[in-house]
Amino acid sequence: MSLINIENLHYRYNSKGNWVLKEVDLEVNSGEFVVIVGHNGSGKSTLAKMLNGLLIPTEGDIEINGRSTKDRDNIWNIRQQVGMVFQNPDNQLIANIVEEDVAFGPENLGLESMKIRDRVDWALKEVGMEEFKRHAPHNLSGGQKQRIAIAGVLAMKPKCLVLDEPTAMLDPLGRKSVISTIEKLNKSLGMTVVHITHFMNEAIKADRIIVMDGGRVALEGTPKDIFAKVNQIKKYNLDLPQVAQLALELQKSGLDLPDDIFEVDRLVNLLCSLK
Amino acid sequence: MLDDIIIGQYIERDSFIHSLDPRIKILVIIFFIITIFLINAFTGYLFLAFFILVTVLLSKIKVKYIIKSIRPLIFIISFTLIVHLFMTRGGQIIWEWRFLKIEEEGLRMGLFMSLRLIFLVSYTSLLTLTTSPLALTDGLESLLKPFEKIGLPAHELAMMMSIALRFIPTLLEEAQKIMKAQKARGADFESGNLINKAKSLIPLLVPLFVNAFRRADDLALAMEARCYRGGEGRSRMNALLLVNKDYIVLALSFVYLISVGIFL
Structure with a gap:
């Protein structure tokens, strides 16, 4: 059975408003790395908030591990299983010491203090921030704050991590550190990841890409499938990753290159072996 | 800008006073305040001064910081002194010049x-x-816990305080950013009289408040996503724990309170 199961989901914020999400059918399997891309107003952030019951479907159903988010009795269990990281790093840290903030989630679950301590140390280690555990969050960089937020969610031992544009407010370096942290968690812990972004570059390593447009799922497939549909992607106001774009242009001008080049290293190697 | 704020400033040291439980410290302070108003003789004040000095020495905090914390109140203190000097009547006249008179009782009071x-x-x-803001709010929460039965929201108050403390530096930083942005657009924060200066703060305060509300909204969402549902069923990582020295200090300060009450 899939971890997240979305069936015929419709959503609008009020009964007279426009539909923000329409006919969304999705499944996310355990251990999968799914990237949801879409430009502004495509409904991707709304979809994210539905995954842990912050918003409830107007029509249709979302099931996490077989439990519907519509049933209020499930809500705390679902929120523990689906951890969520938001866009603004400043507005999701609650305590003024890093380790206290990471402890916030497990404290809400009512765990024993020894157990919380273990989880906090473990989570900070997983995101590579253990040396900052006594620091104040406002002295850290955006990327570091975002990694603390990820640790705060990890400490609740979720089954799935939903990240709603976690890199949108970061500088390139911070972006890189957050992305590599997410990728590492997916690989080493087998954590299911749903990463929502509007940067195509961040979708390269995904198992599956879902392109949202106007509240619907417009495209779905592996990075290779999606990036091949250049014209459709352009239509949804999205760009190919730069390297893929370059490879495509080189292909057009007559170089003999394969279709699935999304990474700089691979392109460099292929170009060097060409002559 | 951050350096100007002395209220709530915490200085980390490895001292006996620092290691005490915040609840005990708050109780001792309450006892001490009661005795300040009970004692009415100079010998008693000498004793209080000695008591403070011992605490300062034990806390390893430089006397400089204590003096710094009194400085903003110099005006109020000297005002009190002067009003009492010239207004309170009683006892012998110590000094007289035309209509101004200082009497013994005035000097004393x-x-x-x-x-x-x-x-x-x-x-x-x-x-x-000597107490980190976090420990202080934890201490207050647990001291106020018994009053929850009569409807005092102890947990909520403590949570509000700690969130406020968490966001002071963030909001200050933002205020500075907005100030710079408005200056770049030609806003003038410095010239003019007091009323003009206050008026010129409007373009600073409006965006600051709007953003603060947006932040609050985001934060509430993030807290909910992390299973926050109020104080019920919530545990703590660093739960407050009373050890022997806390009981000893509490007992000693209780003895102190009682003896002051009896002898003075």
């Missing part, structure tokens, strides 16, 4: 009142100097 203020401020600032 003036000195008492200003000493009381100095003791009060220096001792309470010792609390914030």
Whole structure:
């Protein structure tokens, strides 16, 4: 059975408003790395908030591990299983010491203090921030704050991590550190990841890409499938990753290159072996 | 800008006072404040001063910081002194010049009142100097817990305080950013009289408030996503724990309170 199961989901914020999400059918399997891309107003952030019951479907159903988010009795269990990281790093840290903030989630679950301590140390280690555990969050960089937020969610031992544009407010370096942290968690812990972004570059390593447009799922497939549909992607106001774009242009001008080049290293190697 | 704020400033040291439970420290302070107002003789004040000095030495905090915390109140203290000097009547006349008169009772009351203020401020600032804001809110929460039965929202108050403390530096940073942005657009924050200056703060305060509300909204969402549902069923990582020395200090300060009550 899939971890997240979305069936015929419709959503609008009020009964007279426009539909923000329409006919969304999705499944996310355990251990999968799914990237949801879409430009502004495509409904991707709304979809994210539905995954842990912050918003409830107007029509249709979302099931996490077989439990519907519509049933209020499930809500705390679902929120523990689906951890969520938001866009603004400043507005999701609650305590003024890093380790206290990471402890916030497990404290809400009512765990024993020894157990919380273990989880906090473990989570900070997983995101590579253990040396900052006594620091104040406002002295850290955006990327570091975002990694603390990820640790705060990890400490609740979720089954799935939903990240709603976690890199949108970061500088390139911070972006890189957050992305590599997410990728590492997916690989080493087998954590299911749903990463929502509007940067195509961040979708390269995904198992599956879902392109949202106007509240619907417009495209779905592996990075290779999606990036091949250049014209459709352009239509949804999205760009190919730069390297893929370059490879495509080189292909057009007559170089003999394969279709699935999304990474700089691979392109460099292929170009060097060409002559 | 951050350096100007002395209220709630915490100085980390490895001292006996620092290691005490915040609840005990708050109780001792309350006892001390009661005795300040009970004692009415100079010998008693000498004793209080000695008591403060011992605490300061034990806390390893430099006397400089204590003096710094009194400084903003210099005006109030000297005002109290002067009012009492010239207004309170009784006893022999010490000094007289035309209509101004200082009498014995005035001098006594003036000195008492200003000493009381100095003791009060220096001792309470010792609390914030030696207790981290987090420990302080935890201590307050657990001390107020019994009053939850009569409807006092102890957990909510403590949560509000700690969130406020968390966001002070963030909001200050933002205020500075907005100020720069408005200056770049030609806003003038410095010239003009007091009313003009206050008016010129509007373009700073409006965006700051709007953003603060947006932040609050985001934060509430993030807290909910992390299973926050109020104080019920919530545990703590660093739960407050009373150890022997806490009981000893509490017992000693209780003895102190009782003896002051009996002898003075």
